Every structure is written in structure tokens, then in C-alpha cells.
Amino acid sequence: MRRIMVLGAGYAGLHAVKQLLALQPNAEIVLVNKDVYHYDTARLHEVAVGRTDPSEISFNLRETIDPRVGLIVDEVMRIDHDIRAVELRNNGLVFYDYLINALGGAPSTYEVPGATGNVLPLITLNDAMIAHSHIERVLTDYRISRNPYDLRIAVCGDGFSAVAFIAALVHQLPDLAKKFGIPADKFEVHCFASNPKPLYRFDPKLTEWILEDLQNSNVIFHGSSRVTKVEPGTVFAGNQSFHANTIVWAAGIRGSGVVPISGYAQKFNRVIVRDDLSVVEADGGWPREFVIGDVSAVPNPETGRVYPASAQLAIQQADCAVSNLVSLLNGGRTYRFVFKPYGTILPLGPHSGVAQLEDSKGNYTRLKGAKVRLLINRMNKYFRDSIV
Ligand SMILES: Cc1cc2nc3c(=O)[nH]c(=O)nc-3n(C[C@H](O)[C@H](O)[C@H](O)COP(=O)(O)OP(=O)(O)OC[C@H]3O[C@@H](n4cnc5c(N)ncnc54)[C@H](O)[C@@H]3O)c2cc1C
Secondary structure (H helix, E strand, C coil), X not given: CCEEEEECCCHHHHHHHHHHHHHCCCCEEEEEECCCEEECHHHHHXXXXXXXXXXXHEEEHHHHCCCCEEEEECCEEEXXXXXXXEEECCCEXXXXXXXXXXXXXXXXXXXXXXXXXXXXXXXXXXXXXXXXXXXXXXXXXXXXXXXXXXXXXXXECCCHHHHHHHHHHHHHHHHHHHHHCCCHHHCEEEEECCCCCCCCCCCHHHHHHHHHXXXXXXXXXXXXXXXXEEECCEEXXXXXXXXXXXXXXXXXXXXXXXXXXXXXXXXXXXXXXXXXXXXXXXXXXCCCEEECHHHEXXXXXXXXXXXXXXXXXXXXXXXXXXXXXXXXXXXCCCCXXXXXXXXXXXXXXXXXXXXXXXXXXXXXXXXXXXXXXXXXXXXXXXXXHXXX
């Protein structure tokens, strides 16, 4: 029996497993993930601000995964393509016939000095829980210290995850103020954007609406303020140094650290794949591996730029990779990956959001406010239904 190994139990890996069970049930399927649980990455900001309990955005893989799948809870250290084996931290070498690499990403600190270790990233469930306890700890400190920097939160980054975090935070501040007995107007939220303003390439009208809404909630945006250095409690950006005892890093992702030590052609640790999502084998032969989700770099054929990482992209890539693998196993050929984006949906706290939806003819519809919340709930349900 051929062994198909899937690395990573995020949206990409779990959707791939689901599709493999449906299309190639007679293969031996092995799933490796470093934690015993899956978490919904697209909802991490809710946990970070304390709005949502971690259990609501995660589930135990042992209790959920189909019993036909061999689950190994362990950390992938390296992939040895020559002998077709994955080296695991505790289990050593595990061999495969075919591989689907869906190891996801890691925070990109763009080599900013001091960033690693002095900021709170938001990439894993553990990160989100650490950010939440940190925020609660500094607010507890404030009650004794009266240090205004305990009430300052600096967010480094100007993309979707930075703005989703800021919006979730400002909606949570009244509750935090009440819980810690701190007047709500004493909090300060600052966003450091390397572009002239956040969401620089998003729809200008929706961006204007979002920024106005957040500025009305006393969020201060520092445009064209690329972060150049971080020290404990201090962000250096533009020509200023700025003190804040909570510094959140939401400035982008790079691929898994396993990539550079496993001999892939890569850019920022994201694997450069062929147009069918496979990677070139060392001997130039039959493809044995597909790379999908945040760990892959797939260019948009229209712009030449790599598609931004998203759950919708990861799920569609999993569909394509599994169809191609099943086709190969049955003596067929592989097909080019074509991404069909349904648009961009951005949550702005628990009751609002914005959406830019695209129809099949490429026409855009803009939506904003409370009605987008229904779409966000549907989107989150679609993500969950794709993986369980
Ligand atoms: C705060 C935030 C909000 C977002 N909001 C949205 C949104 O609204 N819509 C949207 O489409 N996208 C959103 N995204 C992006 C989206 O979540 C990612 O693109 C998506 O999670 C990618 O899926 P993935 O399976 O490739 O990676 P992941 O979901 O990151 O999964 C990777 C898995 O691999 C495991 N793993 C990693 N390294 C190892 C290792 N060495 N060994 C073993 N296991 C390992 C991890 O534990 C994890 O289970 C958001 C991202 C963030 C951070």
C-alpha cells in the first residue's frame, strides 16, 4: 500500500486529508502535526483580545480525525527528499511514497533588530493565548504602577491581520476597562504602518470607512512609519521611539523554518512550486510531492506577484494537489492550479466588517457594517466544513 504523508493540520493539510479519504481511500494516509489540536488561524485575533475562548476555535485531532488516518503528533525537523523521509523530533525518520507539505507559516520580522523576543506575534493558538495573558498582566500591573505605558498597545503591521486585531481590541476595551477598573479613555492603541496608510492595496473607499471608524475609537495610525528596531517596551519607527508595554507583531508571514533546511527552491521560506503545485524531484522524475497553503509561493498569472496567504487559497490548493496526486496514482496527468477568489472579507470586531466580493465576471460589490457579520459567520463555517 502506498503511503501518503500530509504535514500540518491547518486548513490546507486537513482539507487535503479529507479529500484523500474521499478520492483515494485505499492509500495509507499519515498526518503529522506538532500539536494534538487544530486551530482556526483566521480567528486568532478573537482569542488574543479575550473575546473568544481558545476551545471555540480549536479541536482535538485525536477525537476528530477519521480512524483510517495514522496521526503522529510530533514536530517536523527536516525533509530528506533523497531517501523520501521526514525527520521528526521524537519519532526519527518516517518514510513516505508521496508527500503533501502544508506546514504553514511563521512570523516575518524582516530581520528587524530586536523584534524576535520583544514582540507578540499572532500566528499560532499559543501566540494568541500568550498575547491575551500578556495584556491581562500589564493591566493588572497598571493598577499598582499607574505607568501609562501599561495602557499603550502598539501594533506593528498594516495589513488585514493587523487591522482585524486592532478592531477586535477596540471592541474589547470597554470590557477590559470594566474588568480591571481602568477608565476606558486612558487606553491608547497605535498602529505603525510601513505604507502611507494601512490596507494600502485594498479598496480605497472601504479603507477610508474602516480608518474613520477606528480613528473614532481613538486608534492612532502612524503612516510611512516602518519599524526599524524593537527594544523591550520600545518601538523605533520612522524617526521616533515609542514606548508601549504591549507590542503586537502582525506585519506578515514567511514560510515554515523547515523549508530552508530541506533543500527546496524558496523565497522567504515559501516553496516555489510548479503550476500544478508539485515540486521538481531531485532526479527530475515523476512528482512525489505537492506543497500547499502558507508554506507555498504561487504567483498570480495576471500580476506575477505571489498570492497573499489566505485560508481560501489554502483550501483550493488542497483540492488541486489531491486531484493531481490521485490522477498520478491512477496513471493520469496533473493540471494547473487556478485560484478562484471569492473576494476579501475582513472582520471588524464582533458585530461588523467589510467585504469586497467578486462575481464570475470580475465585478466587485462592496459591503460594510453589521450585514457583513453574517458573511463572516458563513465564511468561518465554510472553513470548518472544509476540514472536518
Ligand atoms: C490573525 C489572522 C487572521 C486571518 N484572517 C483570515 C481571513 O479572514 N480569511 C482568510 O482567508 N485567511 C485569513 N488568515 C490567513 C489564513 O489563516 C492562513 O492563510 C491559513 O491559516 C493557511 O493555512 P495553512 O494550512 O497553510 O497553515 P496553518 O493554518 O498555519 O496550519 C499549519 C499547521 O502546521 C503545523 N505545523 C507548523 N510547523 C510544523 C512542524 N514543524 N511540524 C509539525 N507541524 C507543524 C501547525 O501547528 C498548524 O497546525 C488570517 C491569518 C491570521 C494570522
